[in-house]
Amino acid sequence: MTDSTEVLVIGGGYAGVMAADRLTRRDDVRVRLINPRPVFVERIRLHQLAGGTHDALVDYRRVLSPGVQLVVDTVTRIDAAARSVTLADGETLRYDYLVYAVGSGSADPRVPGAAEHAYPIAGLEDAQRLRPVLDAAPAGAPVTVVGAGPTGIETAAELAGTGATVTLAGDVLGPYLHPRGRRSVAxxxxxxxxxxxxxxxxxVTAVTGDTVRLRDGRELPSSVTIWTAGFGVPDLAARSGLSTDPLGRLRTDETLTSVDDPRIVAAGDSAAPSDLPYRMSCQAAMQLGPQAAGTVLSRIAGQQPAPAEVGFAGQCLSLGRRAGLFQVARRTDTATGLHLGGRPGAGLKELICRGIIWQLAYESRHPGARSWWARNDQRSRMLAQR
Known part of the structure; x- marks a missing residue:
C-alpha cells in the first residue's frame, strides 16, 4: 500500500474550495483546507450583509467535499524548506504540496484618519462590524462610501435602498465599465x-469622525464613512520568504507554480502568474482554483502541468434589490458596449450569485467533471512578446 500525498490548501474562499474539491479526484491524496472561519463567506454578498438583506454565509457542508478535512485556524508562517506550515495555535502541519489561496482584503488606505474613522467592507468581520454602526446611525444621517469601483457602487446602492442618505466619492465611477454601462449605473x-x-x-484626502475631506477642498459631513477603495493581499508569502509582486501576491509561472518552489502552487487573488496577475475577482478565482489543483495532480502523476487559462464574461453589479447591471466583456476582460440593466440585470446578478454556490457544490460532488474557464489568446500573445 502506498502512502498518501499530503496537500494543504491555505484559504477557504472561492479559489481554495474549488482547488480542495478538485484534489479529491485521487483517492491517495489527503486534502486539508485551512481557513480561519468554520463557514464559507460569499464575499460578493458582503454589501448585502452591510445592508441587512443577507448574512453572506454558507455551510461548508454544502460546498466542500466530505473528502476534504477542514482545519479552522490561521497559518502564520510557511517553511518551504521543511515543507510545513505553522498555525496560530502553535501546531505544525507538514505537506507534500501546498496550494496558496489566501485571497484578498482591504488595502491600507494610507489616507490620514481613514484607518481610525472609516469602516472597510472587504471581509466578513468588516461587514459584521459595520452593520450595527449603520443600524445605530440616526435616520437621515449622512453616509459616505469612498471608492467608486464595484464594491463602492454596490454598497452605496444597497444602503440607499434602505433609506440611507448616501454619497459615493471616487475618481472614476465604475472604471471597468464601458461608457454606456457607466451612464446606466449613474x-x-x-x-x-x-x-x-x-x-x-x-x-478623499482625509477622514475624521464626522467629515470627509476631498482633494478640491470640499468637506463633507459623514456620520459613517465606508472605505471600499482598493484591495490588498495578506503578507503571508512575503513574511515566509517567498517571492511576491509589489502588492504581495505570490509570483508564479503560467502553471501557477511558485517561482521559488515546485511544491507550492497559488490560486485566486493572491496569485501573480508571470507578473501578469488576473483581475482580483470571484470570476478569476473560480477558474484558477481547479487549475491550481490540476497542476498539483499533474506533478503527483509525474506529468507536466498545463498553463492556466482564464476567460472573462464581464462584470455584474447589483444596484439595490430591484436593479442591476451586467457589463458584457470580451474574454480578454475588456468591456464592450453591451450591457443588461434594470430588473433583468438584478435577476441575472442574483442568478450568478446562486450559480456560483451551485458550481462549488457540484465540484464537491463531481470533482473534475466540468471545466469553468475559457482561453484568453491575448494573454498568450502578451507572453510571447516578452
Missing amino acids: RRLAELGVTVLDGPGAT
Missing part, C-alpha cells in the same frame, strides 16, 4: 438618491 444611483462625486477633485 442613472440608477440617481434614482436611488445617491450623490455621486467623481473626477480628480473627488479623491
